[in-house]
Amino acid sequence: MSEVSKEYNFKQVEEKWVESWDASVYYFDWGSLKPQYIIDTPPPYPTGNFHIGNALNWCYIDFAARYKRMRGYNVMFPQGWDCHGLPTEVKVEEINHITKNQVPREEFRRLCEKLTEEAIERFHESMGRLGLSIDWSNEYVTMKPEYYVKTQRSFVQMYNKGEIYREDHPVNWCPRCGTAIAFAEVEYDSRTTTLNYMRFPAEDGYIEIATSRPELLAACVAVAVNPEDERYKKYIGKQVRVPLFDYPVPVFADPAVDPKFGTGIVMICTFGDKQDVRWWMEHHLPLRQAIDREGRLTEIAGPYSGLSVEETKKKIIQDMKDQEIVFKQEPLEQNVGLCWRCKTPIEILSERQWFVKIDSEEIKKTSEEIEWIPPHMQVRLKNWADSVEWDWCISRQRIFATPIPVWYCKNCDEVMVADEEWLPLDPNRTNPPIRCRKCGSDEFVPEEDVLDTWMDSSISALAVAGWPDRKDLRMPAQLRPQGHDIIRTWAFYTILRTKSLVDMKPWDSILINGMALGEDGHKMSKSLNNFIRPEEVFETNGADALRQWAAMGGSPGNDIMFQWKEITAASRFQQKLWSIYRFSSPHMAPTGEAPGQVDRWLLGELDKLVKTATEAMDRFQFDETFKAIRAFAWDVLADNYIELVKARLYGPDSPEKRAAQNALYTAIETVVRLMAPFTPFISEEIFHSLTGRSVHIQSWPEPLGIDVDPAGLAIKDIAAALRRFKAEKGMALNAPLPSIVVYSDLGLETADLAGVANSSVESKKGKPEIEMRPVAVKPQMKVLGPKFKDKSGRIIKALLAMDPGEVAKQKAAGSITVELDKETFDVSPEAVEIVTETLSAGTAVDVLKVGEATVLVRR
Numbered sequence: 001m002s003e004v005s006k007e008y009n010f011k012q013v014e015e016k017w018v019e020s021w022d023a024s025v026y027y028f029d030w031g032s033l034k035p036q037y038i039i040d041t042p043p044p045y046p047t048g049n050f051h052i053g054n055a056l057n058w059c060y061i062d063f064a065a066r067y068k069r070m071r072g073y074n075v076m077f078p079q080g081w082d083c084h085g086l087p088t089e090v091k092v093e094e095i096n097h098i099t100k101n102q103v104p105r106e107e108f109r110r111l112c113e114k115l116t117e118e119a120i121e122r123f124h125e126s127m128g129r130l131g132l133s134i135d136w137s138n139e140y141v142t143m144k145p146e147y148y149v150k151t152q153r154s155f156v157q158m159y160n161k162g163e164i165y166r167e168d169h170p171v172n173w174c175p176r177c178g179t180a181i182a183f184a185e186v187e188y189d190s191r192t193t194t195l196n197y198m199r200f201p202a203e204d205g206y207i208e209i210a211t212s213r214p215e216l217l218a219a220c221v222a223v224a225v226n227p228e229d230e231r232y233k234k235y236i237g238k239q240v241r242v243p244l245f246d247y248p249v250p251v252f253a254d255p256a257v258d259p260k261f262g263t264g265i266v267m268i269c270t271f272g273d274k275q276d277v278r279w280w281m282e283h284h285l286p287l288r289q290a291i292d293r294e295g296r297l298t299e300i301a302g303p304y305s306g307l308s309v310e311e312t313k314k315k316i317i318q319d320m321k322d323q324e325i326v327f328k329q330e331p332l333e334q335n336v337g338l339c340w341r342c343k344t345p346i347e348i349l350s351e352r353q354w355f356v357k358i359d360s361e362e363i364k365k366t367s368e369e370i371e372w373i374p375p376h377m378q379v380r381l382k383n384w385a386d387s388v389e390w391d392w393c394i395s396r397q398r399i400f401a402t403p404i405p406v407w408y409c410k411n412c413d414e415v416m417v418a419d420e421e422w423l424p425l426d427p428n429r430t431n432p433p434i435r436c437r438k439c440g441s442d443e444f445v446p447e448e449d450v451l452d453t454w455m456d457s458s459i460s461a462l463a464v465a466g467w468p469d470r471k472d473l474r475m476p477a478q479l480r481p482q483g484h485d486i487i488r489t490w491a492f493y494t495i496l497r498t499k500s501l502v503d504m505k506p507w508d509s510i511l512i513n514g515m516a517l518g519e520d521g522h523k524m525s526k527s528l529n530n531f532i533r534p535e536e537v538f539e540t541n542g543a544d545a546l547r548q549w550a551a552m553g554g555s556p557g558n559d560i561m562f563q564w565k566e567i568t569a570a571s572r573f574q575q576k577l578w579s580i581y582r583f584s585s586p587h588m589a590p591t592g593e594a595p596g597q598v599d600r601w602l603l604g605e606l607d608k609l610v611k612t613a614t615e616a617m618d619r620f621q622f623d624e625t626f627k628a629i630r631a632f633a634w635d636v637l638a639d640n641y642i643e644l645v646k647a648r649l650y651g652p653d654s655p656e657k658r659a660a661q662n663a664l665y666t667a668i669e670t671v672v673r674l675m676a677p678f679t680p681f682i683s684e685e686i687f688h689s690l691t692g693r694s695v696h697i698q699s700w701p702e703p704l705g706i707d708v709d710p711a712g713l714a715i716k717d718i719a720a721a722l723r724r725f726k727a728e729k730g731m732a733l734n735a736p737l738p739s740i741v742v743y744s745d746l747g748l749e750t751a752d753l754a755g756v757a758n759s760s761v762e763s764k765k766g767k768p769e770i771e772m773r774p775v776a777v778k779p780q781m782k783v784l785g786p787k788f789k790d791k792s793g794r795i796i797k798a799l800l801a802m803d804p805g806e807v808a809k810q811k812a813a814g815s816i817t818v819e820l821d822k823e824t825f826d827v828s829p830e831a832v833e834i835v836t837e838t839l840s841a842g843t844a845v846d847v848l849k850v851g852e853a854t855v856l857v858r859r
């Protein structure tokens with residue numbers, strides 16, 4: 001065996017394997033007879049860089065993928081890229097100082113594609129360096145026609161089933177992004193705003209209404225009160241006039257009005273919030289759209305038209321104050337809906353949009369067929385399903401997204417949805433190959449809207465499993481790993497779409513991972529300056545150390561704090577393992593020799609480790625697994641076993657020596673196989689030099705069927721007791737002792753103990769004959785002082801002068817008689833302690849009790 005370096009050079013080792021590994025061993029085999037294990041991995045948005053949060057999630061996936069592969073599964077660990085959508089568009093607009101409408105559609109799309117390709121390249125680099133076992137033969141890129149043809153086919157199929165429709169309906173609208181967004185993309189944040197009290201002219205005088213959105217006054221379509229509110233009963237069914245704009249609106253009663261908020265009267269606008277939408281639908285109110293797609297006031301706002309929402313708010317409040325319409329203002333804490341991408345407050349506009357029908361009950365039912373890890377995460381999905389009030393708005397007024405394959409007939413308005421065979425296509429670039437299905441015209445207007453990016457990613461499971469082309473569709477997938485922040489989007493939509501398209505659950509299990517937090521416990525962000533890039537850790541401690549942090553960080557579902565001290569601990573463990581390997585390297589060998597007692601203790605502990613690790617891996621409890629591996633390598637193997645068998649290993653050739661060589665080989669070979677999913681680099685380095693083969697095509701270890709040998713365990717404990725004994729007596733650990741006799745009914749082998757103690761060791765059955773001889777008296781001043789006062793000094797002297805054997809006898813009888821100047825004193829038994837010496841066969845010995853064994857040591 002070649003020379004092993006003293007220090008583990010993580011950088012050299014990791015970079016070597018990144019270069020030389022054969023990625024094709026991780027390819028999914030479509031023809032394999034092994035059971036399949038398809039992982040529906042998250043396709044990240046390739047913007048920016050692969051960050052520590054990505055690294056954490058991908059480590060989890062890789063642990064699972066590598067483990068399942070070693071367990072004999074045909075694993076697919078695909079990698080997708082969810083390219084489309086606002087983040088990239090926003091970035092392109094920032095970088096090029098443009099907005100999407102300032103350049104031709106095609107040019108804008110090209111800029112987005114270029115940015116995305118560059119980001120994917122950077123992600124590839126980081127993922128390779130992290131040692132992920134990705135199946136690159138199943139990579140998908142949602143912006144490529146090979147993928148978006150599937151998104152378009154899914155649209156057409158669902159449209160033909162009546163599950164997608166187009167309608168005028170209120171939608172959440174981001175004025176900055178200039179597009180509709182789905183409810184799942186609205187974030188709520190609390191803000192302090194102002195509640196304005198206004199007077200609305202009524203038949204007899206006026207009524208008072210409080211609102212936080214006076215800029216919507218021109219969109220007021222009704223006023224509502226609570227039917228139980230005595231103050232306002234007389235107004236129900238009457239009309240009041242909207243101030244400034246001076247038109248009448250009806251007053252109606254609705255139990256949803258809170259009499260305690262403001263004045264107890266609400267102004268209903270189209271649309272201030274979700275509640276306005278509910279009232280608008282229930283009471284069939286007219287539509288007055290006061291805000292346009294750019295977030296500016298429309299013509300119905302008269303003098304305010306063309307102003308932004310903020311400008312209008314300021315101006316209209318001032319105008320109403322001047323005319324004494326607003327008579328009071330107070331601060332108000334309010335939840336404001338924000339666009340989750342750009343944090344701009346959203347508006348609710350009525351727009352003609354495309355929608356996917358949501359059947360919340362069916363989604364909840366399907367979620368019951370899926371195993372949720374941890375189980376409580378399912379509640380989040382159910383709560384979301386229960387709170388969904390509108391269907392999923394899937395059309396976006398953007399550019400960089402999958403085109404909606406639809407045209408409208410110029411002549412008769414017929415909606416021409418493409419046939420599946422025509423796909424992929426962009427209706428803005430091609431016309432339908434047939435004439436209008438209704439009137440025969442050949443003039444069409446293309447649909448300019450594009451699809452929500454979740455329409456791409458919610459068929460990820462289907463796409464990797466071979467939908468729609470493969471006859472042997474591999475659905476359901478086995479595992480969906482994802483963050484808890486996208487349960488209401490990605491998980492929810494994937495269940496919905498898979499159910500609709502193939503009438504199945506998408507996966508057997510869903511594994512929810514936590515978020516990576518900065519060292520300060522906050523979400524990592526550049527602005528908080530707690531941001532760590534994986535590359536920093538690759539440089540300082542290596543990928544295996546980062547992966548160990550991910551493994552040790554906690555169980556799935558919990559957020560994990562990034563801590564440099566965990567990385568340092570990981571490096572220390574790596575070095576420890578390397579030192580074990582380095583020491584063992586000239587000694588270990590697969591000799592096949594039958595194990596002795598201590599070897600059977602080691603191999604029994606190894607079996608326990610394999611069982612614990614397997615059981616924990618099956619539950620995705622990576623931290624439990626890795627903690628058990630570390631404890632075994634460090635405590636059992638390094639601190640105890642190797643110390644115990646050194647004498648045998650260095651000794652002349654014998655069956656005992658060969659048994660130790662074999663046990664050591666077995667333990668190290670097994671440990672690196674167990675570690676392979678977590679630390680692929682160091683595991684490969686050690687396994688490869690042991691066997692000449694890659695650890696990543698090996699199987700997961702099976703227990704050998706060896707129980708911990710109680711005799712071996714006793715020897716390990718006795719050796720530890722002897723080490724402690726020498727340390728307590730201030731002796732060097734290799735200092736020889738004249739004699740050691742071990743009494744145990746287990747019939748202990750003595751070779752390893754003799755080696756550890758550097759002394760001859762005799763093993764005997766039964767219990768030793770031991771005799772305790774009193775050798776000194778220790779008078780207790782705290783008992784004697786208070787009782788004998790000034791005489792106590794002399795009494796102590798007398799006690800010390802007595803024969804210790806005699807004092808011990810009297811103490812046992814209950815009282816000690818002390819004679820002093822012809823006086824006799826009775827001293828209580830507590831007043832003296834007797835120092836004894838242990839004798840065995842007439843010689844003084846030290847006695848160590850270790851479990852059922854007794855060890856006699858002569859110094």
Ligand SMILES: [Zn+2]
Pocket residue numbers: 174175176177178339340341342343344
């Ligand atoms: Zn936005």
Ligand SMILES: [Zn+2]
Pocket residue numbers: 409410411412413414436437438439440441
């Ligand atoms: Zn037509």
